[in-house]
Amino acid sequence: MDSAEPILSLKGIGKSFYGNRVLADVSFDVGAGEIIGLVGENGAGKSTLMKILFGMPVISETGGFEGSIYFNGKEARFKTPFDALDAGIGMVHQEFSLIPGFTTTENILLNRESLNSSVLVDVFGPRISTLDRATMESRAKSAIAKLGVTLDPNMLIKEMPVGHKQFTEIARELCRENVKLIVLDEPTAVLTESEAEVLLSTLRLLASEGIAIIFISHRLREVVELCDRVVVLRDGHKIEDFPAKGSSTKQIASLMVGRSMEAQAKIDAASAARSTQSDSDARETILSVENLWVDMPGETVRNVNLSVKKGEIFGIGGLAGQGKLGIPNGIMGLSPAGGSVVLNGTPVELNAPRAALERNMAFVSEDRRGVGLLLDEGIDWNIAFTAMQVQNQFLKPILGGLFLWRSDAAMSNLAEEYIKLLEIKCTGPGQRAGNLSGGNQQKVCLAKAFALRPDVLFVSEPTRGIDIGAKHLVLDTLKKYNSEYGTTIVMVSSELEELRSVCDRIAIVYEGRIEGILPHTAPIEDFGILMAGADRDETTVALVGGN
Template identity: 55%
Template sequence: MGENNSTKYVIELKNIEKEYFGNKVLKGVNLSVRPGEIHGLVGENGAGKSTLMNIIFGMPVIFSTGGYSGEILFEGNTVKIKSPKDAMELGIGMVHQEFMLLPGFTITENIKLNREILKDSIASRFLGPQLKTLDIEAMRRDARKALNELGMTVDEWLPIAGLPVGYKQFVEIAREIDKRNVKLLIFDEPTAVLTESEAEKLLGAMKMLAAKGIGILFITHRLYEVLAVADNITVLRDGEKVGSMKREEASIEKIAQMMVGRKIERVEKRQNKAEKSEEIIMSIRNLYVDMPGEMVKGVNLDIIKGEILGIGGLAGQGKIGIANGIMGLYRAKGEVYKNNKKIELNNTRKAIENGLAFVSEDRRGVGLMLDNSIELNIAIGAMQVKGMFLKTFFGVNWPRLVDERKIRENALKYIKELDIRCTGPTQITRRLSGGNQQKVCIAKALTLEPDILFVSEPTRGIDIGAKKLVLDLLVKLNVERGMTIVMTSSELGELRSICDRIAIVYNGKIEGILSPYDSDTNFGLMMAGEYKSHSKEAVR
């Protein structure tokens, strides 16, 4: 390989920075990929991997939010990639985690989409080139050639709809390698939806493409895959490049520690609390939840009375599904016991009647009625399920007779207690900041007077100051009310700052439970699904 500027690197990223609405998500990232190199890019959710890929591929979300700063060199020349079309013309292709295929079209039509081959017809000879027809045979030949390169024997004229997931992923790759000028291929979590054998086949295809001189940027959270194929590995954390190493210098422990390592500031909350209880308030056995993108596949978990239990894990592994299933928002099966009493699943009312409450991750979709007042939002759940805030005559609740005075008193109490910044209880909820909307969601849950509070992604989409207030509030509820709290979060640092124990979910099951003081390496291994196999290797 020559060492002149045009061939030394296929792409160089220099000091790339990106802000979303004042929040810096990339901070001076440098990254280079040579022709024929497989470069692994790893990091937790929110580390900045997807934003970096969106910049390289010129995705509209980057330029509709103010663009980026820094420099991109492609084959030694400075470029501004302002659209996917620009990226493709340079020779950049992307294989997405979510398939970008048209299900009603055949494999060949998807591979040749926007690059169809045309041939003359009798009409076009006389009436002009706009009447040319598709050269089906030439298109099929191209599609067959791309599929053969990937070792796929499937008929190139089959429709995409109904194909197994693994085949769809290979059709995406075939579409990219059919482009004659492809020089850099980005693989964004390509094995996330594949079986083990399909993933092995894909890694083999990646090596084959690299051998042809194509540079590959491989994003994954499966650390053993990176070690299997990558020549060089870059680790991102909190928008910064925290490490870069050759494959021979790397190990799963080293990468895992880099991925999650950060100073953990614990919120001290046990000083005045009696010795911790070991009483189990809830037992979850063999829980399955059918939640798209967050399926739970046989969770077993015990929750201790009076604790803050964290549930963590990478995106799409199932952590979000646990609370949603227990609270009846998605179809669930299995057994859930509270104080040894079985709780009926798939019934939100029964869950609430049994002393459970839920602050959803979908604040705007599930949690709040944005065009109604703060006071009504706080009261509505308790009114509907427990008959609270309704006027009573001779011991009977009259549904149409709302006790507005009690609703107002309740709202004022929580506005003061939770420090909800607003003009008053009648203010429309939409006009509150994200952090104050989240506090309204918590007030709504507390009004149900629960024994166990499930809180999902409580700090998502709110600024750093509001995040601290929400976390401090959860600690206060736990210490002063003795409330058992189950907090699901993608922010591992937040879980480690306030939780007593943290359950890590991988592939729909509990991979293990760690102390917040456990090593960064153990958290990284567990989140990557590598903890158990690694422990076995250590024993050997």
């Protein structure tokens, strides 16, 4: 397993997108037949690192990368994924890259099929040849044999169980002649326990034949079990690189989310200084969610159960794609949903945004350009719009209610108020919302929600894309609305720090379910474990207070 020269050597890899640094000085080696586990939060830089390795065009289009990659002894600068494939790097992505109506064989050999020779080739080009299905099947079978599993070469992908689909993907990478390194991105995310076991043993088999493997996963237990070494990324830096044997998932989790000691101490102090509200149990429940499922592509919610207390700031966190964004989208009717949501004792109608708004709930979506704003209208229109539509604000009845006349002056005044309050940088209340910067657009979205004076306010990613100064302003405004008006706030965010600094309780979502709910004072490692979906036992230990 240890060969003289590593098959892949990353030296000083760095990347910034338009001044925003995403990776800095990441270096590690992968030997032939070695299995490396690559772990880190989202935003840590894993996917960017893999994009660089795999030659994705987005990297070269945004200024290339720093550092150098040595693959198979030679320096490599892949311009397209096909260069990487030709060099011998295979990649199995998280979303299956399979054609559902094709058989296993056809998928394994997609665009690399065996062809019969034909006289027509000279006139019409090589693609006119017919497929040599017999040869194709034998090639596919030999690739499948390398995996040590049984796959039916003629079964259609759409009829296959999920585990088999995963194996078909891997077989496809193996079918290339000179594959030396395979990168697997979250391969076990969709597998059952037993299927995952089979996959892990297959990967061990491949490694024993000299193929190097980079295993990216949030399932720390598997990482510890399978890998030879673990590389932890955080905030674009490589934090640690150590042998897997003897490490624990807790240790890895804390490395993933931990900050430097001083930074952590400061945050913990600020968190503790915040006056904890009176005992959570004494307050009444304003919103109760049971068995919520939401079909939001990429953020599927499977079975969420929550109770939000009146007047609290409730945080929802978790890694990307685990379902946290699906929760408010489902409750507010923007994505198909089912289950039971009860507000103040009365059930809320799902799949009906207007119904949710009429129950005095408001939502600031993470998709501000798509959902939150009327980009072609002015700031005043945007802020007043929902209030006008749902609550008939800024409308004067004329002729005894026959017509409702819009009051532009009132709308403009309201806009001025919020411009001042939230320090929105603009040319005036009439400025087109689409022309504002991202941060200011977010402030307009918040103002729109505030204008409704909701009882429950859902905010998704409130400070995404906003500079530091504005971040504080937004979070302070949320806190102010909560303390002055008693608005219950449910805040969904990928930034754990933000949640811990603002919220009373924080729920962590993993694989579409609530993995655990912790008070904001809980140590950060505990959050990390929940986000990584570690064993229940360890979670219990953390909740009980052991550290």
